[in-house]
Amino acid sequence: MTDGQLSWRPAKADVRSEPRLVRTIIIALTVLFLTVFVVLPLLIVFAQAFSRGAVAYLAALAEPEAVSAIKLTLIVAAISVGLNLVFGLIAAWAIAKFEFPGKTFLITLVDLPFSVSPVISGLVFVLLFGAQGYFGPWLQSHDIRILFAVPGIALATTFVTFPFVARALIPLMHEQGTLEEEAALSLGASGLQTFFRVTLPNIKWGVLYGVLLCNARAMGEFGAVSVVSGHIRGETNTMPLLVEILYNEYQFVAAFAIASLLAMLALITLIAKTVLERHLDEGLQPRDD
Amino acid sequence: MNAGAGRRNTLPGFGLTMGLTLTWLSIIILIPLAGLFLKTFELSLDQFIAIVTSRRTLHALKISFGLSFAAALVNLVMGAIIVWALVRYRFPGRRIFDAIVDIPFALPTAVAGIALTSLFAQKGWLGAPLAELGIKVAFTPLGIFVAMVFIGIPFVVRTVQPVLIDLDVEIEEAAASLGANRWHTISRVIVPSLTPALLTGFALAFARAIGEYGSVIFIAGNLPNVSEIAPLLIVIRLSEFRYADATAIAVVMLLASFLVIFIVNRLQRWAQTRVPAY
Numbered sequence: 001m002t003d004g005q006l007s008w009r010p011a012k013a014d015v016r017s018e019p020r021l022v023r024t025i026i027i028a029l030t031v032l033f034l035t036v037f038v039v040l041p042l043l044i045v046f047a048q049a050f051s052r053g054a055v056a057y058l059a060a061l062a063e064p065e066a067v068s069a070i071k072l073t074l075i076v077a078a079i080s081v082g083l084n085l086v087f088g089l090i091a092a093w094a095i096a097k098f099e100f101p102g103k104t105f106l107i108t109l110v111d112l113p114f115s116v117s118p119v120i121s122g123l124v125f126v127l128l129f130g131a132q133g134y135f136g137p138w139l140q141s142h143d144i145r146i147l148f149a150v151p152g153i154a155l156a157t158t159f160v161t162f163p164f165v166a167r168a169l170i171p172l173m174h175e176q177g178t179l180e181e182e183a184a185l186s187l188g189a190s191g192l193q194t195f196f197r198v199t200l201p202n203i204k205w206g207v208l209y210g211v212l213l214c215n216a217r218a219m220g221e222f223g224a225v226s227v228v229s230g231h232i233r234g235e236t237n238t239m240p241l242l243v244e245i246l247y248n249e250y251q252f253v254a255a256f257a258i259a260s261l262l263a264m265l266a267l268i269t270l271i272a273k274t275v276l277e278r279h280l281d282e283g284l285q286p287r288d289d
Numbered sequence: 290m291n292a293g294a295g296r297r298n299t300l301p302g303f304g305l306t307m308g309l310t311l312t313w314l315s316i317i318i319l320i321p322l323a324g325l326f327l328k329t330f331e332l333s334l335d336q337f338i339a340i341v342t343s344r345r346t347l348h349a350l351k352i353s354f355g356l357s358f359a360a361a362l363v364n365l366v367m368g369a370i371i372v373w374a375l376v377r378y379r380f381p382g383r384r385i386f387d388a389i390v391d392i393p394f395a396l397p398t399a400v401a402g403i404a405l406t407s408l409f410a411q412k413g414w415l416g417a418p419l420a421e422l423g424i425k426v427a428f429t430p431l432g433i434f435v436a437m438v439f440i441g442i443p444f445v446v447r448t449v450q451p452v453l454i455d456l457d458v459e460i461e462e463a464a465a466s467l468g469a470n471r472w473h474t475i476s477r478v479i480v481p482s483l484t485p486a487l488l489t490g491f492a493l494a495f496a497r498a499i500g501e502y503g504s505v506i507f508i509a510g511n512l513p514n515v516s517e518i519a520p521l522l523i524v525i526r527l528s529e530f531r532y533a534d535a536t537a538i539a540v541v542m543l544l545a546s547f548l549v550i551f552i553v554n555r556l557q558r559w560a561q562t563r564v565p566a567y
Contacts, residue, residue, distance in 0.1 A: 017377070017471075018471055019471075023378055026370055026373055026374050026378070027374050027378055027380045029367070029370050029371075029374075030370060030371045030374035030375070030386065031380075031382070031386065033367050033370075033371065033442075034371065034386050034389060034390065036415065037393075037438065037439050037442060038389050038390070038392045038393065038439075038442075039389065040408055040414060040415065041392075041396075041401060041404035041405055041408055041439070042389075042392060042396070042404070044404050044407055044408050044413075044414065045400060045403075045404050048407060087309075087310070087313045090306045090309050090310055090313075091306070091309075091310040091313075091314075093302060093306045094302075094303060094306035094307040094309075094310050095310070097300050097303075098300070098303045098307075100303075100307075104554075106310075108550065108554065109314060109318065109319070110314065111550075112318055112322070112550075113318060115496055115500075115546040115547070115549065115550050116322075116500065116543065116546060117499070117500025117501075117502065117520050117539075117542055117543075117546070118398075118500065118502050118503070118520075119500070119502050119520040119521075119523050119524055119539075120325070120500070120520075120523070120539045120542065120543060123325065123523060123527065123535060123536070123539050124321035124322055124324055124325050125321060126527060126532075127321075127324050127325055127328050127532065127536065128320075128321055128324050130532075132530070132532055133324075134324060155317075158317055159317055159318065159321065162317055162318060178300055181300050182299060182300065185299065185300070185301070191300075191301035191302050194300075195302075216395055219397070220396070220397025220398070220399075220400070221397070222397060222398045222399040222502065222503035223398065223502035223503055223520065226502075226503075226524070227524060227527065239397075240397050240398075240399040240400070240503070241399075243399045243400065243403060244399055244507075247403050247507065252407075255403060256403065259397075259399070259400040259403060259404070262396070262397045262399075262400045263396060263400055265397075266392065266395035266396045266397065266400075267395075269395050270388060270389075270391055270392070270395050273391070274388060
């Protein structure tokens, strides 16, 4: 074929593109939609938080109620991230490094909390540990408080954040296979040595990735925690719960001040996530060929 | 070493780690969920039906399912447009817009809830101009819809984006060189390859919106039989100590989510699309 025969077609670059007008409309819709639904909600959090100036903002954060909510949020996140990290490593080892029947089903079960409404995630623990729940009377007679106390909040948060670490690790460990571990074992390393010296260094970015997302969700969880917390002021209010209470009391500056901390957490998480994704891609590339 | 050697591997710890996995999974996830279903069996079938079909429950379920479906449809269309712009075009701020698509995932739902509410309230940045047009968003079912659109958009974008990036350029060029115009190439070649991912994204956005609580309740208005979502009705029934009612509504919603998971799994097997990790 000669160039002459091809000349009635658009240039090669244009074969894969649309007319300028269509392109402009698509880009405009994208920018407009993301501005309205993402940029503006994020901006308004900070605009409202600082609407009475930095002094009012800082004063709101220094309120004893705010301080206790921040502390509780950190404690609960530490508990549930810690539990899910240990579980995630164990589950990922069993699921990714071995072949067994029912593997897909097991992964579906691990993923289950993602598909359960946060409210239901809280409800199930009320049904177990509430006064009318299965273990309620026994707990009461032994004077153990789970519901409307830190253990209940931690449990509900652990439920909601259950899949994050395991999910970040399973595909990664599966892709890395078992050859390096087998080599270590054949050279005389013990199982634990192999795990800590061979497997863990290979998945460190994946672990961080899972912990990052797990932590963001743990600190920000609202629905599940709201159901089990009991909203005892200064005691069982996490930051998201305090945001709700302050907002409903028309203390907008204070509500948005706490909200701004959570928004910053979200932004930092996103930035760290982007950086980690780059590390994860690099980590996988040499193994592809 | 060949691939066959990896299959029967000699790594230690399968029994121990599998045992711990199943135990922990049972304690945190399976037993609590089983408790919910067990509680439902304390109700007779007539009682269950009476609760679920009571006017208020039925309306809440209709609101949750109906608006979630509508919002997921918007997510499907807008998600496709956004993915197309982010993957195929170059424009100023593209990388930033790409990164902030994840904000609805990352922003705690209560924060999203109060932010959307003050944005769309009658004196809000967007609420005020909309009010002049006679459109009221906050504290109406439209507000619920807006919050659901917000929460669902990353699901479609992040499910479809990797598929469009991996789409073989040569197929499009082949279609074009065989005389297909751009519209034909898109509708007959590109859209069919993206369909499984688009449907997966749609299903995930739909499922998320049905169960969504935090970002919706602030903007919803929460009037019974008008703007009350099913998750809120569960919370209300719990606070009234009407556990049976709360449980029955929860079971209906759970079964719906399980159906969606099943469909998504089928879709994934159909097309090997990856679901984003959220």
